[in-house]
Amino acid sequence: MSPEMPLREDLIFEQSAAGRGSPALAPASGEAPGLPPGLLRSVPAALPEVSELQVVRHYTRLSQLNYSIDTHFYPLGSCTMKYNPKVCNRLAMLPGFLGRHPLAPEADGQGVMACLYELQAMLAAVTGMQAFSLTPMAGAQGEFAGVAMIMAYHRSRGDHERREIIVPDAAHGTNPATATMCGCSVREIPTDADGDIDLPALRAAVGPQTAGIMLTNPSTLGVFERRIREVADIVHEAGGLLYYDGANLNAILGRALPGAMGFDVIHVNLHKTFSTPHGGGGPGSGAVGVGRRLEPFLPLPIVGRENGRYRWLGEAERPQSIGRLSAFMGNTGILLRAYVYMRLLGAEGMRRVADYATLNANYLMHRLREAGFRLAYPARRASHEFIVTLKDLHRETGVTAMDVAKALLDRGFHAPTTYFPLLVPECLLIEPTETESPETLDAFAEALAEIRELARSDPEQLRRAPLSTPVRRLDDVRAARQLDLAWRPAD
Amino acid sequence: MSPEMPLREDLIFEQSAAGRGSPALAPASGEAPGLPPGLLRSVPAALPEVSELQVVRHYTRLSQLNYSIDTHFYPLGSCTMKYNPKVCNRLAMLPGFLGRHPLAPEADGQGVMACLYELQAMLAAVTGMQAFSLTPMAGAQGEFAGVAMIMAYHRSRGDHERREIIVPDAAHGTNPATATMCGCSVREIPTDADGDIDLPALRAAVGPQTAGIMLTNPSTLGVFERRIREVADIVHEAGGLLYYDGANLNAILGRALPGAMGFDVIHVNLHKTFSTPHGGGGPGSGAVGVGRRLEPFLPLPIVGRENGRYRWLGEAERPQSIGRLSAFMGNTGILLRAYVYMRLLGAEGMRRVADYATLNANYLMHRLREAGFRLAYPARRASHEFIVTLKDLHRETGVTAMDVAKALLDRGFHAPTTYFPLLVPECLLIEPTETESPETLDAFAEALAEIRELARSDPEQLRRAPLSTPVRRLDDVRAARQLDLAWRPAD
Amino acid sequence: MPYIPHTPEDTARMLAAIGLDSIDELFDEIPPALRAEGFAGVPAGIDEAAAARLMQSRAAQDGRSLCFVGAGAYDHYIPAAVWDLAARGEFYSAYTPYQAEASQGTLQLIYEYQSMMCALTGMEVSNASLYDGATAFAEACLMAVRANRRAGRRRILVSRALSPVYRRVAETIVAGQDIELVELPLRDGRLDPDALPADAAGQYAALALQQPSYLGTLEDVDRLSDWAAAQGLLLIAVCNPLSLAVLKPPGEWGEAGADIACGEGQPLGIPLSSGGPYFGYIVSRERLVRQMPGRIVGRTVDVDGRPGFTLTLQAREQHIRRSKATSNICTNQGLMVTAATIYMSLLGAEGLQRTAAACHANTARLAARLAALDGVRIAFEPFFHEVVLQLDRPAAAVLAGLAERGIAAGVDLGDSYPELGPAILSCATEQRSDADIEVYAAALAEVLDSSEVA
Amino acid sequence: MPYIPHTPEDTARMLAAIGLDSIDELFDEIPPALRAEGFAGVPAGIDEAAAARLMQSRAAQDGRSLCFVGAGAYDHYIPAAVWDLAARGEFYSAYTPYQAEASQGTLQLIYEYQSMMCALTGMEVSNASLYDGATAFAEACLMAVRANRRAGRRRILVSRALSPVYRRVAETIVAGQDIELVELPLRDGRLDPDALPADAAGQYAALALQQPSYLGTLEDVDRLSDWAAAQGLLLIAVCNPLSLAVLKPPGEWGEAGADIACGEGQPLGIPLSSGGPYFGYIVSRERLVRQMPGRIVGRTVDVDGRPGFTLTLQAREQHIRRSKATSNICTNQGLMVTAATIYMSLLGAEGLQRTAAACHANTARLAARLAALDGVRIAFEPFFHEVVLQLDRPAAAVLAGLAERGIAAGVDLGDSYPELGPAILSCATEQRSDADIEVYAAALAEVLDSSEVA
């Protein structure tokens, strides 16, 4: 849009007029007799008073300010921003599913329970685990469930001293944060120059205090941990268990089973590998799978089947469970989307996911290497993602990974993940996913190459990017210092 | 967006790659044995071969290039671009309605038929007519039905010489075009300086050749035809009938009934007054209503009711009908949307439509008059719309109505109707509708005032408008001369 | 107030600005005798939740039967992405793209649609849609007559295998202009070549055929096309666009191809929706483009030389040419075209071909299964995806019996084709499974066995 | 290949560019022993139409009963515009708004959401959502303990009228950190004021209340709030946000107001959806903002001085602070917040108030109607929009009898509140008509009369 017409939209509050509103949307009467007056609200809440058209126009326009999969290439590393098939959404929102109260009789939910039961089994099959619980509502809650199960297992064996969780230095922030939430201490271990775990350091780290280790494989460095069986042996021999952070499962779906690698427990981000939408921040699902040892500890509820009827298994059937993680059973609607996705792809289609996610990543890595970019792990195959480090470019030109990210926005691409993993300086973690065409990858590589040229010829221009977005670079320091977290009516 | 990143989207064909495509969307096999080889296609049609993500991204982006009610104020005169409630769409697309074949047994369509039956009755009530047929698929087809009924009526009385249709010079183009399609000749009559029909001219025009007259009231000049009863008497006395073009019904809903004005037949644009969406050009519905005289001639089918069951009335029940206008029964889904809209508003809500459509138009007219704009009919009340003429401005500055329209696009407003009606030079026909807030009207008036200032200070800038749209002014002459109407594969 | 944003203060402020005391005064130019207050016969408004309950209860009564009806509208699967995209507010709530710069989304989409229809039919130009298949046929007839204006030919030869309702609609529409449709008889469910008038040249404007025909049969289009060309008649082809993924496109019929093709666009991603909205398509040879009715989008460039799209050849249209326009059509079926364009993009030629082939195969299976019953025979072969089944007793009663068993089995051909005796037209699209076919067959067997039907 | 755009030529070209012969080679770093080929136990893929048939048949089995269940999730009407907008691809398929310039839509919406939640609860800061009401309560407990870190207080007083499942979930989540929830007993379905520990000061981090309580009753929030303040305890309020359109917001309880409020956002436009996704909200006083878990959006300016929105205070979060973060939460329930924000905008304070009041009135009508039956009594009054009905025979059997009659009548309180004897918790939202209530009453009368239940 033109400079005169910034793509800016007033707050919905600023469009409000007292007495406006959409009366067709609520029951006619507002009487609530019989409630004690002292407990009632005295002044109506300062919500906007706007017409339905104003609401539609406002949120339609706001939506247009976003980059999204449906509008842009979105190679955000570690996030698996692949296409979310529309049909999954449509079928998960069929009235029978959507209108059902979670505490309605089980006879009234056999349809949804059949889907969930089969989903449990399919997830076990694609991960090589024994049993699944679908209740965790995101990856981090899956991690919580996993570590809590590890702790419950040790406790059940009287092993109360195991309260330390090992994580690689490259681990996602949720891993250490989860360990803390579970009451564990965290020990970080280093990664070697090729991105593999430093085995001597691991050997030195394990001991009677070791509860377990949390790993992703391929790791957040975008490479496959080649000595995973040795890692497993070291940890198991020390009496610890292995947790698999399934955020990167897209890389190996059908090519390798975490269960076979020696993992005892895994969470799967259905909103990544199984393509449920990210929704601008959620909801997701972090279903957890376990080997036989941990099965008694799975979080509840779980769908069981008896005589052709499905039913919820709860505390009575699973007295050793770590308990419940949600008021009902987690993000059912998301589970249904993942279920439909898995049925559409089937075994064959799912195997192709890893194949083409990996092909796309390696191809794009190759293109960028050719264009002169420096790779963080040049000797390694990319998994479904890979890391470019702009350390040299930064030294030479002062241009940062942030500058490059913003310049990509101006060129119609969402930026890759920046500054994660923390151990690679000025990094871009790039994950194209299997649903993007080679043409898109080529265009993205060309944009990055052009930006790299510009960094040398006119770095100032990059520091001013982005220019074409609804706002330009924002003052984060001011945001944190002069907190403005909510609109308030003028007095 | 920035100048480097024009809001441009390649043709879907240009994104195609042979062998791509979405196999999940079609049955697995393509065998069609048993069809004579000589009748088969030899080369597949050159349709795009793209992935579902490409399709989603392409059409999502294309959609964002549009101005629409859901994103912009759209004061397109004569078009009644009011808010289309989302719920009407939702409820018209319930599976029972959507999945039903039109020739399925009537017992399987009692739900939809109940709605249509009630819609026929409600439309009769709000227009003051006797009976309705819902089958015409847009206003122009409603006009066709109306004039065809007028002709059938004269024919049924042996009155074969009446083949002339009178239209005011301000009439919408569909009126004369319709008369021609019905085999009539067209006689235009002038409008007086106040926008009313020139009665002496009308008296002079009528005669034994007069089949009827087609009028809108309020007229396309945005004013109410005050002597409508005299018009009716003149035409009726001459043996002709009166056709009411209901495109402007929004202006008088609940305030005056066309039936009471003396009209014999009317079409109603459900996609205007009854708020069904315009869909970027359609579909609409041009339901036709008649007085008792014309009832036998209504187009088919019509919903009847007997012993609590609904059924289709056809040729057997209505042997004098002008016949059928569609393969089934017209735009049923649009009719359902209008039905829901009418039920939501009810009698009281519908009356308010004209009240606030008229208030908005008169208020905006007042604001523009204050801002120095010249009105085409300054002595008159606005109906739901009004005309500004830029004749003076054009003379002074060279700026045209077209320039002003384009400058409005740059300011985030869709343009009013320009150069219609043809008899007002450099005109803008402005229809705000009742669903817009006064704040929006104020902002629009200010934008127009600013443009007017600019016309005096820097007319060149206006001639360059629009600058902020995905494309700038297009070469219409080239479009018509060097016809490029379809993409073709390169040989 | 529903959908009206004005607060009492707004209303007061606005009236004050205009200088009025009340809204009533806004209507003071309406003669008092004509002023009305409200409506008898319109119920009070209801809230959205009540409307939802009402419509849900209505919809629950409808569309429950198993569908084997075709006859111009077909039960195809529509991928979820089609309507998710078509229903986006920016498409849904826009007007006809008069302001090209503010409507490039709609305009480019229509250009793509036109391109796809040309590719599918083998023709050069397409408009942006007409109301439905029947009115598209009527417009094609008018177009053919206009193209023959100088020759003054106002009669059109029409195959009796062309949809009876299309013929009826066309008659309604062309009647006022003294145009006559002359029916050509059939043999074996197809146009009888021996009945083609020897003296057609100079007498008729066009020959109109449907392929596949209304009866599901396949005309010898090459031969008929060549005959029309030899007689100097235009050829109007009425085609199911989905079938053209498998069948020879009208642009390639015979030596010269058809001149105009048209038909019902519903099979391309439009829900059955109890009868509409659907859309009519019409395509033609480039030389006929100035006779084309309706809107047409062209690609051109803007002042900066960038490609862009705009409505073009508007001098054909009512808003410019008024009583001399090619048609009175104004609003067309834009949103349906949006859906169809997305549908064709998603399926591509291969997806359409597989869908069409599956319909053919399913109908063949259905026909074979039903013909195995006593009292049922297949009237004509080959057929595309509809089949005429002749029965040994009254069709209406059989259909009623099937309807009671939850099956919409087809259309009774008795009124339109009495010469066939008791006969129905059935169709099994790609949506009908073998189990569905078995349900139909079992129910039909039961009906035929029962005493319900003589 | 489903959703994979690569043609065979693409694949070949890409492999050639990388210098490989096959896709298999891409995986050559995986030790051979670990390589798998395909999956046992996963069926073959199906096409979209087959998936639609499958899911339609599954959905047809579900959700047919008439809903009088509440207990934390409520059957409210959701205006059509809510999900039409929330499901737009640009909201639906975006990630967490890390790149602020490319995510202003989501960011501004979250800011508006935070503002609305503050307005509704009378608090100053809100986060951008948590998983659900139960986890929000758990996070509130953790937050209260963190705020008391220096005092070392790790015990929280919790009313027995606070949802039993919330308490269970919170216990699961806080257990590892050695935090203890100490239950306070009830009298007349509300917290027993005489049972408040006299020596709470210095012993406990917080007092947690639910208003309206799980049992539908109303706590004396002013008095309890003042007590907590006097003891130096933080007050955690668990509230149904819809009820706050009618009830006193926690920010105004007593002299000082609550310190943290949280709860289930589902009543604000989120479908029941067999249990989720819903969302948890959490709001607090500004002084506690650095203890807040999860994402927070702030308003700031860009380099040109224009207002814009960005994630802020990220130093609380796991991706920055890692093991010292306020919570491990990363992905939250963003899309649900989108829907809730749109819902609140559409209804406004008045619409919410009317909806809440209608729920109360309907439940009062339901309770009165049912209590007229022999063997049914209302346990506690007043109630908001849920009521405890005590029965004279086993609740499970009564509920089963009602379920057979198509009524989801409520929750059996036996497990959680055995002290009540046979009792169920029922709810009639604004969606339940008088006729629905009559259906429930008639069915209950029938069940109580029948021999099905002892």
Ligand SMILES: Cc1ncc(COP(=O)(O)O)c(C=O)c1O
């Ligand atoms: C490697 C890794 N682990 C864990 C998570 C946490 O998953 P969630 O955001 O679903 O809680 C993420 C998400 O970004 C991740 O990338």
Ligand SMILES: Cc1ncc(COP(=O)(O)O)c(C=O)c1O
């Ligand atoms: C005054 C008038 N009459 C008739 C019509 C034709 O209606 P439709 O476009 O539905 O065919 C219009 C549409 O713009 C109109 O404004």
